[in-house]
Amino acid sequence: MTTTIEDTAKALKELGHPIRLTIFKRLVKSGIQGLAVGQLQKELQIPNSTLSHHISSLASASLIRQRREGTTLYCVVEYDRFMQVISFLQDECCIESPSPIS
Amino acid sequence: MTTTIEDTAKALKELGHPIRLTIFKRLVKSGIQGLAVGQLQKELQIPNSTLSHHISSLASASLIRQRREGTTLYCVVEYDRFMQVISFLQDECCIESPSPIS
DNA sequence: ACGCTATTTCCATAAACATAGAAATAAGAA
C-alpha cells in the first residue's frame, strides 16, 4: 500500500492532539498485547466518553485497532502503519537537508 | 530545549492537513535557501490568502521560518525542529515494538 | 431474565479550523 499525502496527513492530524498523542505513546510502550480502555482511563483520568472519542479518532486513522476479550476492549497500535508515517516524514527530511549531504 | 507532548502535538497537528503537508514536503526539498511564497503559490495554484494562512500555521508551530529579500518572502524549513519531531516519534516506535526486540 | 461491568454512541454545545475575497501593508522603482 502506497502512503499518500492524504493518508499521512490524516494520521498526523489525529496524533496532533495532546491527549491522543499521550494515549498513542502509552500504547506504543504497551507492545502488541495492547492496553485495556479501562486501564487507559485509570491512567489518564479523563471522562469515559472523551476517551472513547479519542480512541475512535486514532482508530479512524488506522493508527490503532481494538481487540475484545469478554467485556474488556484492548487498544493495540498498528505498528506497520506507524512505521509508514515515520518513513514518509523521514523521506522528507533526508533530501537536500542542511546536513552533510547537501 | 526539551520536546514536550504539547509541542509535538502542535507540530503534528499543523502538518496534519493535506495542503500544509504538501507545502512542507516541497519546502524540505528546496533546502536551506527555501522557496518564495510566490513560487509556492504558482506550484500549488491556491488563493494567496489561503496559502498565507497555511504558511502562518506552519510558522506558528516553528516548523518553518520566513526570510525577506526585498518584496519577496522566502519560506525555509526549520530542520532542527523537524528532526526533533521525528525523533520524538521514533522514541515511541522503538520501545516494545513487535519487532525482534520484543 | 436480571444485574453488573466495560465501553461506545448519542446528543448538544462551544470552540476551533479552513477558506477566500477585499483591504492593508511591505518593499522597490520611477
Next chain:
DNA sequence: TTCTTATTTCTATGTTTATGGAAATAGCGT
C-alpha cells in the same frame, strides 16, 4: 510622491473538532 509587485491581515462564513453527561450496547454471571 506615485505606481507596482509581493504578501499579509481582516472579515465573514461554513465546516469540523473537542468535550462530556446521558442513554445505549456488549459481554458475562447468577
